[in-house]
Amino acid sequence: MSKLNGDVLNLIFKVFHSDNKTLYSCLLVNKTWCEIVIPFLWKDPWKDLIGENENLLLNVIISHLSDELINNLKSQGVDFLTNSYTKPLFNYISFCKHLNLNVIERMINANIFIETSTVKNEVINLFINENTKFTHLYIPHKFNYQIHLIPGTDHCFSELEFLSCNTCITDNALNGLTEICKSIKVLELIEVVKSTNGIVKLIEAPKRLFTIRLITENCRVDEPFYKILENSFTKHANFIQDFITNKSSISNILSSFVNLKRLELRCNNFKSVATWDCLKDLSLPFLQTLKAIKIPFDVLASLIDNTNGYLNEISISYVHNDEFSNKRIIQAIYKNCPNLKYLKLLFRSSNILELENLLTRCQYLDGLFLITDMYLYNDYILFENLFEVLARSSPTNLFKFKIYINKTPKLESLKLFFDNWKGRHPMLLQTIQYNKNWDEPFDLIEKYKVEGIIKKYDHVLNESIFEDFEWIEQKF
Structure with a gap:
């Protein structure tokens, strides 16, 4: 090989x-x-950086500077390179497609204890020139750098597809970004607070935006400005296919995204969930993926009712519910999502028959992630009934299961589940129990692995170790 x-x-x-x-x-x-x-x-060297790795990366980046500049930095007291400086074997920077100025600024501020503007300028010049070409650009908070004035900028950002920036950046920086961002397809705006009209011009500059992410890190926003911001997306309304936000819409802009295929909603402040009523009358006929965190079941059920059967992935988590609202959303899913492949949902044991209806009617289901109610500990899944229904009514394609458990099921329940699964596709099974190891079933699991009933089993202490609908590869 x-x-x-x-x-x-x-x-x-x-x-x-x-x-x-x-x-x-x-x-x-x-x-x-x-x-x-x-x-x-080196396409995206900033990904998953932690601790000492940041220092090592900064060393490599600085090593691309000329000997003259290196000596100049050392003479100014930048001595962290003294014992480790060697010329790189490759021009690593030329391979970068992601330019993350957030990380660059953080690394320099953490390692250089003199005036850092000279170092930042030289490092930025290493990346922005006629020898590099980026597809992704990340701009830090209160950025005040006129990128468009650097020689080689036109070539460097001629294929830019993604921009992430804070609305607090200065007008000087905004003017420069507007010039170089006409080709972007994905725009991420962070810390959506009151800003200048420069942000609106930045939004309107691209020819077509396909993805928008509005992330407010503060629960309080300037609502008049936020409404202006939302309305500025009107130009791109027919093209937008992916929308992510953690703030309920103030305008009716969502209703104009007639071709939206993916919607991700997060609520930072649970007390404000009532404002998500704007979703109740929303019609998104081509929606394929819905991900919701801390969004009430009733408004999500109404939203699902107003789709046209294209939904194939639904992930709903971290939300209070009662038996009625839990029943309501399960019904909305199996009545409106015949093509559903992946489902993550909080499930109440009183609605076991509705879960069976869902399994019977959603015949394309490929992966199922069930969560017990983490807020009401006295309402736990009756595992015997659940396992019986899963073995009896799961569609042919369904063999991937994740179950978040508050109470540990009895080994007898597991054994019955596995026995009833004989003759079907070997299952991928994960159980999730925060900060609680569960060693008891491993001998039983190994027995059923040998028999070909279980292909892979994991008991994890945190659901974030895997992506929602991933059973093989861990994130970290």
Whole structure:
């Protein structure tokens, strides 16, 4: 395999483009592998940086500076490079496709204890020139740098697709961003507070926006400005397919996104959930993916009622509910989502018959993530009934299960579940119980693995270890 053609290797490594652990293991095979893998690792070097890794990355970045600039920095007291400075084997920066000025600013501020503006300018010039070309750009809070005046900017950002910025950046920076962001397709606005009209011009500058993310880090926003901000998306309304926000809409802008395919809603402040009533009369006929965190069941049920059967992925979590609202949303799902493939939902044991109706009617279901009510500990799933229904009524394609448990099921219940599963596709099963190890079932699990009833089992202490609908690869 080490002698495979370079083009073939490149195609193989593309499959592992987000799996840094695997890519790192390929670096030392031979020179050819190393030369092909390095660009993949440096496409987005800012991803998953923690602790000492940030210092190491800054060292590598600074090592791209000329000897004259390095010596100049050392003479000014920048001595963290003194014992580790070597010229890089590759021009790593030329492989970057993501430019994260947030991380660059943080790394410099954490490691350099003199006036940092000179260092920042030189580092930015390393990235922004005629030898680089970025698809993603991340702008820090209160950014005041006129990027568009740097030589080579037009070439550097000619293929820019994604911009993330804070609405608190200065007018100088906004004017520059407006010039270089006409090609972006994804816009992420953070800390949506009162700003200047420059933000509106930035929103209107791209030819077509397909994805919008509005993230407010403060529960209080300037509502008149927020309404102006929402209305500025009108130009892109027919093109927007993906919308993410953690603030209830003030205007009726969502109703204009007639081609929306993905909607993600988060509520930072549970006390404000009543304001999400704006979703009740919302019609999104082409919606395919719905993800909601702390959004009331009743408004979500109304939203699902107003879709046209294209929903194939629903993830709903962290919300209070009663038996009626729980029943209402289960019914809304199985009546309106015949093509559903993945479902994450909080389930009340009193609605076991409605769950069985869902399993019977959603025949394309491929992965199921059930959550017990984490707020009402006296209302736990009756595992015997649940496991019986899953074994009896799960559609043919469904063999991937996650169950968030407050109470530990009895081994007898598990054994009956596995026995009733015989003859079906080997299951992928995860149980999730925060900060509580559950060692009892492992001998039982191994027995059913040998029999081919279970393919993989994990008991995890935190659901964030895996993506919602991922059973194989951990996030970290």
